Amino acid sequence: MSFLSRFSRVKQEEPEKESVSRGLLVFAHPTTVISVEEILRDEGYEIRVVSPPPAYRTGCDLSVEFPMDAEAAVVELLNTVGLPPLDVVPITGQGMEPLQFVRTKMYGKYIMIRAANMKMTVDQETKIIVNISGGGCPDVPYLATEMIGKRLCDAPDPGEVGFSLCAYSLNTSREELIRTIGD
């Protein structure tokens, strides 16, 4: 083995030797993470919402990266508020963060905001949700039935009644709509 190839091998192995300072909180549903994120940020923890490591992936999941030295306090807090994690795992690599970009389109009095694959359209005059489009997880048709025809302020929060990453993105659209036109 050449010196250079040995060097490159050492470089590749380096992440495994890193000291573990961050952990992941794993939950059953991506939308649980919305509440957990809010609680932990309010408590001042430095957290990131990320995809879980491959061993924990189902294809529709989200977890919370947090400082491992706060494990006991964080888990106790989440147990207290009734949001216990399914698992807590130490990590060395970085998970991917969900997309936060949004796109806005105007159709006369209607405004459509898209986050990732989820679009929500609202009548700006009445603040009534008139359509939901995109997505592929089973709670999307359910959320559409529950939310269309209701004012933004009266419609159920996809972060609370949804379960999937599509619901998480739909919630991003909804939050942006509220920021843009009020509810």
Next chain:
Amino acid sequence: MLLLAGSVPVEHLPLLIGPIEVTNSGIKIDGHELLINRGNEAMMTAACLICQEYGVNPPVGMVAGDIGKREGSIAIYNHLAEHLPEMGVKVLTLHYVMPDLKLNKKVLATIDTMTEKPIMIADAGSMYVAKAGGDAHYYEVFTPDLGETAFLADDKADHPSFTRGYIFNMEEDVPELIRRAYAGNNAAPTMFVKGKVDYICQDGEIVDTIEQPSIPTMEPIGGTGDLITGMISALIYAGVTPLDSCRIAGRVNRVAGELSQPSPATQIDKILRYLPEALEKVQKQLR
């Protein structure tokens, strides 16, 4: 048999399998009436109308109730994994289900054992899990919208919500997204990319585009993509090539939209009503 499988937003509805019958308010499977909604019901209705028009047997539906808690999706995956070889399925379309990498691979492992494999079409959650598992090569047709095409183009993303920002922002350059999706082996041989311009692709090449009639107000309407998936499925079942199925379905969808004169508040059932008339118009144009 044309088998259309996916979840419906009715909590605790058990797994139902049977020929799909179109009723005045929706569809009926195994005696259960399901109201028209975006997703599987819209896809199934569109497929029924095409099957009727082309004089082939109506599609068979496999549905189970799921509002995101996974139980209906699990029932569908497990039934397919255990019973697909004995069902005589020629074309299999998988649509709204909760992505589950392990269970989808179990279904694909069953397909590996079959000597006569079904032609597979995927949209929505079924397309997400196919891509996330690196299994796009099992499928004949994918029908992504622009956000989903960006997801297919991102070889690191497991779900459209994880598409990296710089790829999401590439959406003005749809051919580049298509190129990346094929380069990463995350596209099916035939792909219908839904958007302001529809791109029809075959083996990595854009072979057709559809721009007219242009109905911008169709984009906010939930379910228009589901109609396309349903029509493509039924056309392939009726013997039309995947490529021509995409060409016909894309045009019929736009004409149905034009006939319905939609606003962003229009619901999918209104567009569905114009599908037979739109099909007739498109067939005349294509003759």
